[in-house]
Amino acid sequence: MSEAPEEARPPVSPPVVTPVRVVIALCLVAPFVAMLWVGSFAKTDPAFIGIPFFYWYQMLWVLISTALTMLAYQLWQRDQRARGAAKGGAAQ
Structure with missing residues (x-):
């Protein structure tokens, strides 16, 4: 193999x-x-429309995780654009 x-x-x-x-x-x-x-949500009360806490807590985190991942992606894109602009501006 040859290296540059x-x-x-x-x-x-x-x-x-x-x-x-x-x-x-x-x-x-x-x-x-x-x-x-798991200890924070391994219980049945409080129930929400008849659904035990254990289940609706996990389903709520599906939505929260989606929102947090979207936020992280948007922040990452903004950070990369800012770094690209800083590198481009410094090089000129």
Whole structure:
């Protein structure tokens, strides 16, 4: 196998932790924590229209997870556009 010479490779920058990326991570981790913490929802009361808490809590998290994933995606897209604009503006 042949490797590209050192000068042909683009410089690798270290990962950047920004407040937006922390919010993105929290949006993506929250549903996992909520579903893995079984003790918080392993009960039947309060019932909602006759459905035990155990079931409607999980179904509610399906909707919440969808909203949080959409929010994380939108924040990621905005962050990538801002980074692209910053790189483009700095290069000129």
